[in-house]
Amino acid sequence: MLLEGRTAVISGAASARGIGRATAELFASHGARIAILDLDGHASQSVAQELPGSGHIGIQCDVSEEGSCQAAAQQAIEHFGRINILINNAGITQPLKTMEIRLANWAKVIDVNLTGVLLLSQAFIPHMVEQGGGSVACMSSVSAQRGGGIFGGPHYSAAKAGVLGLAKAMAREFGPAGIRFNCVTPGLIQTDITGGKLTDEMRADIIKGIPLARLGDAIDVARIYLFLASDLSSYVTGATIDVNGGMLIH
Ligand code: NAD
Numbered sequence: 001m002l003l004e005g006r007t008a009v010i011s012g013a014a015s016a017r018g019i020g021r022a023t024a025e026l027f028a029s030h031g032a033r034i035a036i037l038d039l040d041g042h043a044s045q046s047v048a049q050e051l052p053g054s055g056h057i058g059i060q061c062d063v064s065e066e067g068s069c070q071a072a073a074q075q076a077i078e079h080f081g082r083i084n085i086l087i088n089n090a091g092i093t094q095p096l097k098t099m100e101i102r103l104a105n106w107a108k109v110i111d112v113n114l115t116g117v118l119l120l121s122q123a124f125i126p127h128m129v130e131q132g133g134g135s136v137a138c139m140s141s142v143s144a145q146r147g148g149g150i151f152g153g154p155h156y157s158a159a160k161a162g163v164l165g166l167a168k169a170m171a172r173e174f175g176p177a178g179i180r181f182n183c184v185t186p187g188l189i190q191t192d193i194t195g196g197k198l199t200d201e202m203r204a205d206i207i208k209g210i211p212l213a214r215l216g217d218a219i220d221v222a223r224i225y226l227f228l229a230s231d232l233s234s235y236v237t238g239a240t241i242d243v244n245g246g247m248l249i250h
Contacts, residue, residue, distance in 0.1 A: 012090025014038035022218035063116030073123035133178025171238035187244025211246030
């Protein structure tokens with residue numbers, strides 16, 4: 001039990017096969033009470049009810065809206081009294097090439113993946129400063145490191161690269177307050193974010209470039225979030241942890 005007595009807020013955790021939900025299940029099985037934040041409030045609540053243990057809550061939140069982040073934070077803090085862990089996991093992708101990206105595509109992908117990390121962090125930082133610390137983990141992607149993953153366009157790469165810089169800067173700024181900020185950079189993880197576009201042929205082709213010879217599962221990323229959320233990583237901040245089966249070794 002690595003998170004006994006802790007509370008964790010996880011954004012983008014309501015989708016059935018997603019990384020956020022797998023993380024919520026793993027954290028709850030390690031003794032944490034969880035706030036699930038996602039676009040659909042009802043879906044968030046039903047996921048919260050299905051988690052192991054008790055006392056979890058689901059809250060409607062659009063991470064790209066400042067007011068929504070502030071309201072969700074207020075509700076979570078009131079419910080639990082204290083928040084120890086924030087997982088900035090929510091994200092979207094669009095399979096577009098550079099010349100296909102319209103300003104609306106750019107704005108949407110940046111707003112959710114990058115601005116969302118800033119807004120939700122801002123909503124919890126004052127509370128974490130006041131309580132003397134916390135752990136924040138942010139979702140980036142191999143796409144940020146190698147200039148494109150498989151499904152995300154250049155705007156997605158840019159947003160996820162922005163997350164790396166933002167998290168490192170926040171790690172530097174809030175280290176003295178005891179708040180750790182770290183990132184995860186997954187390779188291709190089998191969730192619904194690919195929108196069913198991954199054919200068997202594509203899968204076989206991609207696996208040829210992965211030394212561990214398989215795609216990732218949501219639980220592979222959840223275990224890294226667990227490490228970053230727990231005291232196992234008490235002297236780790238500003239770090240980026242690859243979870244890619246060796247797809248990118250650098
Ligand atoms: P997913 O689609 O299952 O989960 C994404 C979740 O984010 C969904 O529950 C969705 O409702 C939620 N969400 C979307 N927009 C939101 C918003 N504005 N506010 C709040 N919630 C919102 O996909 P996933 O693969 O589990 O993705 C989780 C994260 O992992 C994303 O940030 C994604 O970019 C990142 N990622 C995924 C992969 C992969 O291969 N699956 C690789 C690298 C990074």
